[in-house]
Amino acid sequence: MKYIVVTISDTSNLDAKKDLSGPEIVKFMGKENILLGQEIVSDDIDKIISVLDKWLEIDDLNLILTTGGTGIGPRDVTPEATKKIIDYEIPGIPELMRVKNYSNSDYVSLSRSVAGVKSKKLIVNLPGSVKAVTENLQIVYPLLKHAIELINGNTKH
Numbered sequence: 001m002k003y004i005v006v007t008i009s010d011t012s013n014l015d016a017k018k019d020l021s022g023p024e025i026v027k028f029m030g031k032e033n034i035l036l037g038q039e040i041v042s043d044d045i046d047k048i049i050s051v052l053d054k055w056l057e058i059d060d061l062n063l064i065l066t067t068g069g070t071g072i073g074p075r076d077v078t079p080e081a082t083k084k085i086i087d088y089e090i091p092g093i094p095e096l097m098r099v100k101n102y103s104n105s106d107y108v109s110l111s112r113s114v115a116g117v118k119s120k121k122l123i124v125n126l127p128g129s130v131k132a133v134t135e136n137l138q139i140v141y142p143l144l145k146h147a148i149e150l151i152n153g154n155t156k157h
Contacts, residue, residue, distance in 0.1 A: 001145060003029060003063035004037040004055050006048075008078050009128060012068075013042040021067040021133045025126070028137045029065075036061055043069050048081035056085075056119055062148045064121060068128035070113045078125050079114040086116030086123060093124060093143065097136045104135065120151050 005025045012019035019040055026035055036058060041051045048069070055064060069078030083089070093115035101108040113125040113136075124140065126133050 001029075001063050001148060002034045002036050002060050003065060004035070004039070004058075004061060006051055006055070006064060006066045007038075007040045008043055008048055008066055008069040009040065010042045010075065012040050016040055020130045021126070021128055024130045024133050025065050025067060025137065028134060028141075043075040043077060045077045045081045045084075048078060049085055052081065052085055052118075052123070056121055062121055062152070063144060064123045065126060066123070067126045067133055070111055070125050070127050072110050072112065076112070079112045082114045082116060082123055082125055086114075086118045089114060089116040090122075090147065091115070093140055093147075096143075097139050100139045101132075101135060117151050122148055122151060 005022045007019045007022035009019065022038055022040065026038065029035065037055065039051055041047050052064065055061060066078055069076045094113040097113060098108050098111055111127060113127065115124045122144065126136050
């Protein structure tokens with residue numbers, strides 16, 4: 001998979017060294033996937049949309065993983081930004097993340113992560129904490145390649 005990581009955090013936007021979740025995604029994705037870029041943006045809906053739109057212009061890209069801004073705080077606007085740009089949602093991906101994580105914490109019910117498709121590219125919102133990023137990637141990673149194949153018209157099973 002060819003992917004990018006977008007960290008959405010006011011704190012990390014001011015000091016990139018504080019971004020722990022973005023690098024954790026890159027580590028998890030390993031060498032079998034190709035990282036095309038990484039960016040940090042503040043919790044501002046217009047800035048998030050602008051960054052996502054910029055990366056969506058890359059033809060080879062097929063996956064955008066965001067981290068942060070998926071909670072219920074006043075600055076948590078990643079789901080709204082994602083919904084504004086996607087062509088359609090894939091609600092089962094964040095539903096699966098929530099269902100599988102209920103055994104770890106009831107706080108997962110406060111997650112508003114979204115997954116969807118724009119221009120044949122899959123976008124998945126992940127939480128902002130390193131622990132939650134790893135837990136959620138372990139859950140959805142096995143689905144990502146197949147989802148991307150389906151999005152691109154490879155529907156033979």
